[in-house]
Amino acid sequence: xxxIIKKIGVMTSGxxxxxxxxxxxxVVRTCAFHNIECVGIYRGYEGIMEGDFKTMDARSVKGIIxxxxxxxxxxxxxxxxxPEGRKIAHEQLVKAGIDGLIVIGGDGTFNGGLVFNKEFDxxxxxIPSTIDNDIFGTTHTIGFDSALNTVVECIDKxxxxxxxxxxxxxxxxxxxxxxxIALNAGVGAGAEEILIPEENLGLHRLLESLHRSKRSxxxxxxxxxxxxxxxxxxxxxxxxxxxANMDEYDVRVSVLGHMQRGGSxxxxxxxxxxxxxxxxxxxxxxxxxxxxxxxxxxxxELTPLEQAVKGKSEIDRxxxxxxxxxxx
Numbered sequence: 343x344x345x346i347i348k349k350i351g352v353m354t355s356g357x358x359x360x361x362x363x364x365x366x367x368x369v370v371r372t373c374a375f376h377n378i379e380c381v382g383i384y385r386g387y388e389g390i391m392e393g394d395f396k397t398m399d400a401r402s403v404k405g406i407i408x409x410x411x412x413x414x415x416x417x418x419x420x421x422x423x424x425p426e427g428r429k430i431a432h433e434q435l436v437k438a439g440i441d442g443l444i445v446i447g448g449d450g451t452f453n454g455g456l457v458f459n460k461e462f463d464x465x466x467x468x469i470p471s472t473i474d475n476d477i478f479g480t481t482h483t484i485g486f487d488s489a490l491n492t493v494v495e496c497i498d499k500x501x502x503x504x505x506x507x508x509x510x511x512x513x514x515x516x517x518x519x520x521x522x523i524a525l526n527a528g529v530g531a532g533a534e535e536i537l538i539p540e541e542n543l544g545l546h547r548l549l550e551s552l553h554r555s556k557r558s559x560x561x562x563x564x565x566x567x568x569x570x571x572x573x574x575x576x577x578x579x580x581x582x583x584x585x586a587n588m589d590e591y592d593v594r595v596s597v598l599g600h601m602q603r604g605g606s607x608x609x610x611x612x613x614x615x616x617x618x619x620x621x622x623x624x625x626x627x628x629x630x631x632x633x634x635x636x637x638x639x640x641x642x643e644l645t646p647l648e649q650a651v652k653g654k655s656e657i658d659r660x661x662x663x664x665x666x667x668x669x670x
């Protein structure tokens with residue numbers, strides 16, 4: 343028999359992403375709509391162990407839908423990785439009368455929730471929120487669209503100076519294990535080449551592509567590089583290699599870094615977060631646990647947390663084909 347849910351805890355964990363606040367707002371207001379208590383947990387799993395809780399109502403989350411970051415803060419927790427730490431966390435939740443947990447974050451966050459559920463049979467639902475868009479079971483994670491908009495805006499500005507000085511720019515974007523940001527932003531910004539972990543272009547082919555661009559009459563080029571790309575050890579090594587083999591370009595590097603995580607969330611991410619928050623709360627109220635809510639075929643669907651953690655988010659092969667045509 344499933345546990346009756348009367349009080350839900352919500353937390354954010356791992357790297358922040360635009361739209362997390364919109365998700366928190368949605369969870370809190372959905373709880374209020376269903377006359378369920380909601381407790382905000384500060385600093386993720388670390389906050390659970392320390393009992394850093396605050397009761398939240400519909401008015402607690404006013405004016406945050408447009409704000410980046412997370413009002414509940416985020417922290418990584420070494421203590422929660424130990425059985426002793428998770429035992430303390432469970433005791434804190436029981437003491438506070440919290441019956442179910444909604445965790446907002448990426449695969450590390452979901453792994454923690456999965457282990458916690460198995461050890462204590464505590465209801466957990468995940469909301470995918472990471473700019474990398476690398477979670478199985480959803481076409482979009484919260485923050486991905488906002489990060490893309492930030493990256494494209496930056497590339498547009500860099501292109502202005504690149505064309506003014508006949509420069510080649512290597513622009514590094516986030517994506518340690520997945521090239522979703524690089525591929526989508528590269529296509530959207532009209533990059534001459536896109537380097538992602540899923541496709542090893544090779545240094546020789548990269549040079550061929552740049553020579554081809556030069557012969558076609560391009561006086562400047564933009565190459566978007568995912569930080570996990572496997573061609574070189576890093577983007578600066580790529581710069582050195584090209585400079586040593588092509589004297590036609592003045593080569594520069596721009597690492598966009600954490601600005602991709604900041605800023606106001608896009609309308610798409612605000613709506614997605616709102617939908618996911620409603621689905622997460624109502625899934626708990628239906629007595630279900632160990633699921634992640636996700637967007638599939640424009641509908642809110644459930645994926646078992648274990649699949650979300652173990653599954654691989656595939657790169658869009660059709661978009662990859664489009665990018666190859668566009669860089670001709």
